[in-house]
Amino acid sequence: MLFVGDDWAEDHHDVEVQDEHGRAVRTARLPEGMDGMARFHELVAMVLPAEAEPADVLVCIETDRGPWVRALVAAGYRVFGVNPKLAARHRELVSLSGAKSDKADAHTLADMVRTRRHQLRQVAADSGEAEAVKVVARAHQTLIWERTRHMLRLRAALRDYFPAALEAFKPLGLTSADTLELLVKAPDPSAAARLSLGQIRGALKRARRRDVEGKAMALQQALRTPHLGQAEIVNVAYAATVRATVAVLQTLTEQIKTLEGQVEAHFGRHPDAEVYLSQPGLGPILGARVLAEFGDAHGRYADAKARKNYAGTSPITRQSGKSKAVHARFVHNDRLVDALHMQAGAAIMHDTGARAYYDELRAREIGHNAALRQLGNRLVGILHGCLKTGTHYNQATAWSHRYQHLAA
Template identity: 35%
Template sequence: MNYYAGLDWGESHHDLAVVDADGQLISHIRVTDDASGLTQLLAALTAVKRRRRSIPVGIETSRGLMVAGLRKAGQPVVVLNPTQVANYRSRLAPQRKKSDRGDARLLAHILRVDGDAHRPAPTSSPQASALREATRAHRQGNHTAGLLARRLRSVLRDYYPAAATAWAHLPGGLTRPEARLILTAAPTPTRAIRLTTRRLETLLASAGRTRLITAEATRLHELFHARALRQPPEVEDAMGRHAAALLTQLDATIASAHTLWTHIDTLAEQHPQTPIYRSFPGMGPLLAARLLAELGDDPHRFPTPRNLHAFCAATPITWASGTSHKVSHRRKANPILAETGHLWAFATLTRSPGARALYDRRRAAGDHHPAALRRLYARLLGSLHYCLRTGSNYDEDRAFTASAEPETEHGT
């Protein structure tokens, strides 16, 4: 007899439901989110079937201590998409209703009915899992820094427009070290006017600038002394304090992201698959770490290149019904893999003759820039699949050709 389990998770407790092959509820318990709760959960599965590891457990999250405990105990865990779970509710009852006990049973029913469409979570090594946590935290830190920089710019525009535009033409804008250091020294127009060219040169050098220091200091000095509208002194001082507070948060966020990157670099260098990723053209240290972290190091996770393409949103979605036929790219996908793929494919255009030729050929065939990059991304993923399976580094003539598939299979 086959059995299927569903675990509805919560902050303080979890509900476990087990059903048999006929959909009959065999067991239901509520456990706490701690070590004793995990012991009770495993005991309940053992009571249903002595070989409990043959019972898949469906859950809507891949994170948390309970999931880590189940995987450490060897229990197969199947992560289900919450959107798909919500669509399954109407299959059990015409009236939509929700409860923890009902949700646990619903998850078990999904595995019973469509278990072949949902695979267990990959068995990545602890090193790859740690790399995933670190790279995601680093990406979130970069996004937070960008958000704080935009908030700072919005505040500066209301009382200090010279500072809001001083570094707008440079990469990084207000997140640049010299911008943050100068704004910390002069958070208001009144204090900026007091900055001499010599003082600006000192600040620029302290921020790490090594070229054209005098020219940049002269430009900033002229910009800060240009005639401009001003807020009343009291308002200007208050808004300056607001900007200084945002600068403090921005500095801390950037420093934290830098610390995380140091840790990411250490973890990536210790992983045996890193040399394969880094051998690809356009694959910098950060892109390699992110891709390795999201794909994991389970050698059997993607049996074919097509499976890898679909997971990374490199293959299109086809909608064909009657006379209607539409092909579009996958929008519901892992945003980290989609972002990494776009950057990776773009970086290869100047570093790989084969990649450039494929891109130019697709543009000539009518593909727009994003569509051509997605085709290139799919081809690169095929090369990566080949290299990981064979344990070899990238070679323009061997790996790129070995992964080639008819381009019509990738859509537009």
């Protein structure tokens, strides 16, 4: 067997090939792209016995995605994507001096896969459909997070020079279409006070609001309410920044809507889409996010516990002597944890089995978020069983240990 450490950068890869005794038999710096991959194959072929298979080559690299990793998997090599923090801890075992270089990192990665491969997770190739869902689902979620950041910047600016606008637009929402339209027309206090009822009504109608007349009068009155403010020249400067932020928010909202359609389209084409949609609390968007982060490679998760550990929903027990404590996992996939938390929150409103489990946890004086996390952990196990057997969610099966009580 050969063990390869691949320390990657944006435009090159430092590679070290080790034999079973840990001796470095080849080292090289390869360029990114087709030429680099061709040279990688040549490097391996120079030392790989003729009777050996590509699966006898184990590659360790600090990423589990991208064209380079995909090419390695397609070539038949066994690829292990490791967390950079885990690689840094192993580096401390290999070298106590603290010295660091790309060549030394390649040596560390090769040594890691040689000595600890039983503790590492092999990269499993997801289908093209799952990869497509991941691309659009992550982009959609990233734009939503960006919109939230820009909304908070807009709120901070308004609070500094136009606090009346925050109160006025609070019932509508700071990122709603009518709020943004009115802020473009009147981004400073003096301009907002001059807004007519007709202008406000028009914005509310285009946003399809109810009780337009009542809302328009209340909004006009709120915008004309006296408040502490800034000098006029400062208001003009703030108004310019608000216009720019509003323009970004309008663009983000438009593109979020566009990507939402793409997420639903790609997710709908995946073979497991119906299984995901049958789960309590999952719709097309959340289902796509969960599928994207879990992937669909067969055999990636040995059992439900392995999937829960990857999801970051299963707890960690710390015990020493008579001291024992159970903690939530701090290191996790933020996108997946966020989606599972939202799923649990929706499930307790629509599924009696999930609600009963949540109520049981709350009755034991477990906090709301901790209860949702435990419920999410249970739902991950249910999802694993459904995907493994290719069956849809069934409340009687999922909560069989308490279903008779629920039915009664």
